[in-house]
Amino acid sequence: MARDLILWGVGTARTIRPHWALFELDLPYTKKPIGPRTGETKTTEYTKLNPRQKVPLLQDGDLTLGESAAIVAYLANTYPSKDRSLVPSSRRDYAKWLEWCFFIVTELDSTSLYVMRRHGTNKGLAHLYGDAPVVVSQAADYFRQQLRFVDSALADGREYLMGDQFTTADILLTTCLTWAIDYDVGISDVAVPYLNRNIKRQAYIAAERANSSAT
Ligand SMILES: N[C@@H](CCC(=O)N[C@@H](CS)C(=O)NCC(=O)O)C(=O)O
Incomplete structure (x- = not known):
């Protein structure tokens, strides 16, 4: 039985991930709709909760958890519903699921899209981290190149990354x-x-x- 779940953060491709997992698992929660780049992640109250000053952040009783991929994996492992689990159970599939999750957050998110966000002028943060058009275009190329791993998996006609089972890896990839x-x-x-x-x-x-x- 889930305790009082509180989710901080709205407005980005990272923050939607835990909202999505919570709805998939049919878990009621309280939303704290703070946004990035609004100053709301930098208040004293929030900084005490999350010294990284980032969203999303989950509170589950006395547990406070950051990192969108960790939050969705935690929810999936802790609160599977009777008819839905968002994480594979067999040892082999669990290992492949882990591989997908780490691949998506490191190669597709952090190394590619987030680099574009940091150094791009179009919807980006170049004014803070420096305008670097070559870096942005290389990051886009790298994303497309890394996406070949996804293409090769989906080419066999499977519905989801893990086959028939929708998992948190699909939440990460879709976002x-x-x-x-x-x-x-x-x-x-x-x-x-x-x-x-x-x-x-x-x-x-x-x-x-x-x-x-x-x-
Ligand atoms: N790796 C983290 C990244 C979190 C992150 O960078 N969040 C951004 C918004 S997407 C943020 O909160 N930035 C601080 C701010 O803009 O105030 C995750 O996936 O949760």
Whole structure:
């Protein structure tokens, strides 16, 4: 039985991840709709909770957890519902699921899209971290190149990264794909039907609503 879950953060491709997992698992929660670059992550109260001054952040009783990929994995492992688990159970599939999660957050998110965000002028933070057009275009190329790993997996016609089971790895990948499109990085043909399938899920639609509203 879930305790009082509190989720901090709205407005980004990272913050939507835990909202989505919470809706998939049908877990009620309290939303604290603070946004990035608003000063809200830098208040004394929030800094005490999260010295990294970042969102998203989950509170589950006396547990405070940051990092979007860790939050969705924690929720999936801790609160599987009777008819839905967002994490594979067999040892082999669990290992492959871990590989997907780490690959997506390191190669697609941090090394590619977030580099574009930090150094881009278009929707980016170049005014803070420096304008670096070559770095931005290399990061976009790197994203497309790394996406080949996804293409090769989806080429066999599977519905989700882990086959028939929708997992938190799909939450991470889908949010990177929508982020890439938002940054005008083309995604591969094989990723398009996969993306369209996932963004039609009821839990995604609910999460998008929760993630884009300040109340
Ligand atoms: N690796 C972290 C990244 C978190 C992150 O960088 N969050 C950004 C928004 S996407 C943030 O809170 N930035 C601080 C601010 O803008 O005030 C995660 O996936 O949770």
